[in-house]
Amino acid sequence: MQWQKHGISGAASGAQKTILVGDSGVGKTSLLVQFDQGKFIPGSFSATVGIGFTVMLLGDSGVGKTCFLIQFKDGAFLSGTFIATVGIDFRNKVVTVDGVRVKLQIWDTAGQERFRSVTHAYYRDAQALLLLYDITNKSSFDNIRAWLTEIHEYAQRDVVIMLLGNKADVSSERVIRSEDGETLAREYGVPFMETSAKTGMNVELAFLAIAKELKYRALWQPDGPSFQIRDFVESQKKRPSCCSVL
Numbered sequence: 188m189q190w191q192k193h194g195i196s197g198a199a200s201g202a203q204k205t206i207l208v209g210d211s212g213v214g215k216t217s218l219l220v221q222f223d224q225g226k227f228i229p230g231s232f233s234a235t236v237g238i239g240f241t242v243m244l245l246g247d248s249g250v251g252k253t254c255f256l257i258q259f260k261d262g263a264f265l266s267g268t269f270i271a272t273v274g275i276d277f278r279n280k281v282v283t284v285d286g287v288r289v290k291l292q293i294w295d296t297a298g299q300e301r302f303r304s305v306t307h308a309y310y311r312d313a314q315a316l317l318l319l320y321d322i323t324n325k326s327s328f329d330n331i332r333a334w335l336t337e338i339h340e341y342a343q344r345d346v347v348i349m350l351l352g353n354k355a356d357v358s359s360e361r362v363i364r365s366e367d368g369e370t371l372a373r374e375y376g377v378p379f380m381e382t383s384a385k386t387g388m389n390v391e392l393a394f395l396a397i398a399k400e401l402k403y404r405a406l407w408q409p410d411g412p413s414f415q416i417r418d419f420v421e422s423q424k425k426r427p428s429c430c431s432v433l
């Protein structure tokens with residue numbers, strides 16, 4: 188399977204889910220990795236990872252969801268011709284949060300309207316949603332409210348949401364001020380930062396913050412330390428250089 192733009196279940200005609208079942212250790216993950224990447228990864232995830240969560244990337248077509256995921260997974264930027272995602276695709280990555288290995292299964296969705304019914308089917312399986320707009324594209328920002336309406340309709344009620352203003356490296360073409368992103372995020376009570384899938388700015392942090400929040404919720408104890416995702420993001424996030432602020 189080609190990773191980038193052909194979803195494992197991304198048929199435009201409807202969502203077809205294929206689920207691998209079997210006892211722990213029989214090789215379900217290895218089979219999937221072999222299918223996805225054409226290679227066997229010795230000692231791969233399931234046996235070694237403590238907890239796992241599903242994270243979905245959402246936002247208009249072209250905002251940079253696929254690039255964002257590839258930057259996180261492989262540390263590389265996909266430049267060149269833009270090929271829109273068809274349906275849904277996914278990647279796994281394990282992050283270590285305070286000594287606990289957390290497996291994130293990250294679903295990269297197609298932003299194009301015609302795939303919306305396919306992606307709706309997956310919302311309820313996600314524990315976290317990264318909602319992206321492009322700081323150089325006003326309509327992608329204006330559509331965030333519509334995305335949030337969809338999220339409230341289809342996603343789990345307690346889903347973790349983070350708003351991301353991507354392409355922060357393109358300061359000369361910025362049309363959305365950082366403050367506008369902040370204001371919108373505050374209105375909806377979600378954490379916010381600007382990111383760049385090109386330079387990697389805040390990409391790891393976005394996933395780390397999500398992983399921390401999900402781990403905190405999963406392993407919550409009444410006398411344990413508290414964690415606030417918005418405070419964490421505010422204290423850790425890098426801001427674009429002075430000149431990119433309108």
Ligand SMILES: Nc1nc2c(ncn2[C@@H]2O[C@H](COP(=O)(O)OP(=O)(O)OP(=O)(O)O)[C@@H](O)[C@H]2O)c(=O)[nH]1
Pocket residue numbers: 246247248249250251252253254255265266267268269270271272273296297298299353354355356357382383384385386
């Ligand atoms: N300068 C810059 N370009 C970016 C960035 N992220 C993505 N791009 C470019 O934006 C275009 C679209 O990126 P994709 O990642 O394919 O967009 P997408 O959101 O996955 O689009 P769909 O698959 O249609 O939903 C590509 O040409 C990328 O090279 C970024 O942070 N900075």
